[in-house]
Amino acid sequence: MTVALSSREVAANIKSKFPDMTLEVTDQAVIVQSKDLPAVADYLKNSPEMDLSYLTDITAVDYYHYFEVVYRLNSINKNTSLVLKCRCYNRENPEIPSLTSLWRGADFMEREIFDLMGIRFTGHYNLQRLVLWEGFNGYPLRKDYL
Amino acid sequence: MALKTEQFCLNIGPAHPSTHGVFRMKATLDGEVVVGLDPVFGYLHRGVEKLAEQRTYTGSIPLTDRLDYLSSMSNNLGYCLAVEKLSGIEVPERADYLRVIMAELQRIASHLIAAGALLNDCGAWMTAILYMLREREKILDLFEMTCGQRLTYNYMRPGGVAQDVPAEFMPTLQKFLASMPRYLKEYEQLLVENEIFLARTKGVGILPKDLAINSSASGPVLRASGVKWDIRKNDPYSIYDRFDFDIPTGQIGDCFDRFWVRILEIQQSLRILEQAVQQIPTEGEVASKVPALIRPPVGEVYTRIEAPKGELGFFLVSDNSIAPYRCHIHGPSLLNLTALREMTLGWKIADLIAIFGSIDICMAEVDR
Numbered sequence: 001m002t003v004a005l006s007s008r009e010v011a012a013n014i015k016s017k018f019p020d021m022t023l024e025v026t027d028q029a030v031i032v033q034s035k036d037l038p039a040v041a042d043y044l045k046n047s048p049e050m051d052l053s054y055l056t057d058i059t060a061v062d063y064y065h066y067f068e069v070v071y072r073l074n075s076i077n078k079n080t081s082l083v084l085k086c087r088c089y090n091r092e093n094p095e096i097p098s099l100t101s102l103w104r105g106a107d108f109m110e111r112e113i114f115d116l117m118g119i120r121f122t123g124h125y126n127l128q129r130l131v132l133w134e135g136f137n138g139y140p141l142r143k144d145y146l
Numbered sequence: 147m148a149l150k151t152e153q154f155c156l157n158i159g160p161a162h163p164s165t166h167g168v169f170r171m172k173a174t175l176d177g178e179v180v181v182g183l184d185p186v187f188g189y190l191h192r193g194v195e196k197l198a199e200q201r202t203y204t205g206s207i208p209l210t211d212r213l214d215y216l217s218s219m220s221n222n223l224g225y226c227l228a229v230e231k232l233s234g235i236e237v238p239e240r241a242d243y244l245r246v247i248m249a250e251l252q253r254i255a256s257h258l259i260a261a262g263a264l265l266n267d268c269g270a271w272m273t274a275i276l277y278m279l280r281e282r283e284k285i286l287d288l289f290e291m292t293c294g295q296r297l298t299y300n301y302m303r304p305g306g307v308a309q310d311v312p313a314e315f316m317p318t319l320q321k322f323l324a325s326m327p328r329y330l331k332e333y334e335q336l337l338v339e340n341e342i343f344l345a346r347t348k349g350v351g352i353l354p355k356d357l358a359i360n361s362s363a364s365g366p367v368l369r370a371s372g373v374k375w376d377i378r379k380n381d382p383y384s385i386y387d388r389f390d391f392d393i394p395t396g397q398i399g400d401c402f403d404r405f406w407v408r409i410l411e412i413q414q415s416l417r418i419l420e421q422a423v424q425q426i427p428t429e430g431e432v433a434s435k436v437p438a439l440i441r442p443p444v445g446e447v448y449t450r451i452e453a454p455k456g457e458l459g460f461f462l463v464s465d466n467s468i469a470p471y472r473c474h475i476h477g478p479s480l481l482n483l484t485a486l487r488e489m490t491l492g493w494k495i496a497d498l499i500a501i502f503g504s505i506d507i508c509m510a511e512v513d514r
Contacts, residue, residue, distance in 0.1 A: 001380075001381060001382060002380060002381035028446075053359060053360070054359050054362070054375075055362050056362060056364070056450070056457060056459070056476070057448070057459055057461070057474075057476045059461055059474040059476070061463055061471075061472045061474075062472075070461070072448065072459075076359060076373060076375055079380055079381075083448075103360055103361075103362065104357065104360045104361040104362075104484060104485065104488075105360060105361045105362025105363070105481055105484050106362075107484055108480055108481065108483070108484055109362075109480075109481070112480075116195075129188075130187055130188065131187050131188035131191040131513050131514070132188060132191065133188065140193060140196050141195060141196060141472075
């Protein structure tokens with residue numbers, strides 16, 4: 001059985017590694033600020049005590065006053081999992097750092113979110129629409145579309 | 147004298163017999179060698195995630211049939227598990243067994259198509275796949291007598307299954323299970339002793355272990371690269387913890403390994419089916435009492451199952467209304483395509499078709 005890591009313990013680990021960071025924690029997830037995302041993701045992926053090197057899913061949810069991007073990390077060796085979240089409060093021009101330099105698998109998932117939710121992943125090498133055509137107007141999965 | 151060559155861009159698809167649906171690859175070629183590959187998606191995009199936000203929880207089940215239409219039963223199962231987890235619905239034991247039987251039959255059917263289609267792509271046009279279709283037909287007959295459909299079953303419901311199987315189902319299933327090992331032997335003789343097939347697939351399109359993990363591959367593609375990761379074992383859902391089976395893995399992650407892992411997985415699915423047929427309670431409820439309109443409490447849930455093609459996840463966010471606030475579908479086909487470029491660079495264009503065929507994707511699930 002995959003053990004879901006306690007988000008509070010992981011948050012404490014991150015805190016001890018990066019003392020200046022402000023984190024939010026819920027029972028299910030660790031929520032980081034978008035500027036801290038690459039550093040935290042790098043720590044979770046590459047540190048031997050975390051070893052969360054298998055990224056299985058990225059998705060985004062529109063909560064009207066912010067977008068929430070949800071990352072699901074897994075460790076194949078330890079059979080553990082963690083949910084990492086990042087919020088984006090700027091609705092006009094939402095931006096989040098891309099994790100494609102850490103995970104090749106983030107490529108299409110970030111493009112899909114950009115396509116349907118309109119969140120820009122800065123640093124993505126090929127941020128184009130994935131399923132809709134170039135020139136499509138709007139982002140269909142946003143709650144104010146239709 | 148050195149020949150002056152020029153790179154050349156070839157558009158494969160969207161309507162090409164080897165793209166398994168409507169998929170387009172912009173391949174940059176140097177002579178016959180692939181030097182660049184740019185996949186283009188979206189020809190089958192129907193906005194399933196958005197549609198699910200406008201429907202009741204039960205009303206979205208037919209949508210999941212149309213994701214990976216070669217494994218509708220598995221899609222039903224993944225979605226129903228998510229709704230059940232979100233709203234705390236219990237499933238009767240007989241329904242649990244029926245679900246596992248359907249999901250494993252579906253895995254066999256899907257893997258048979260995958261193996262047959264790879265042979266098609268390698269040039270054995272329609273000969274090999276007809277052997278595979280012969281057995282798949284028997285599985286479809288079983289599904290048809292259960293729910294009246296042969297492709298989009300719409301059979302499972304939150305809390306159980308739509309109806310019990312008819313009386314002739316179990317004897318027919320047992321006959322199928324008894325006949326299958328002989329057919330598997332036949333495939334082995336037909337394919338694994340076939341020199342042309344071996345030459346086309348052995349050592350071709352290698353996906354190294356590190357890249358497989360890093361590119362979020364899952365299912366047979368990940369296991370063929372030597373990673374022992376199967377959600378049925380690593381994160382058991384439904385009643386999979388009651389069965390005894392192995393996780394076959396490949397050696398180097400070439401096209402042959404991806405093909406061979408699927409054949410081995412069929413054997414393991416047969417093992418699970420035999421145990422399930424023995425253990426299933428002979429009578430009992432097949433669905434628990436569930437309100438006509440499900441209103442789950444506020445919250446979010448992610449469930450994943452091992453679908454035939456890999457990890458199939460459903461992420462549901464509820465705001466205590468009758469429709470999900472957000473329904474995200476994580477399909478394995480899209481992510482298994484991520485490393486396609488790395489797998490094909492340096493191989494010839496004929497190998498590109500074989501490598502793509504060995505991944506086994508369904509475009510309806512990629513585009514959603």
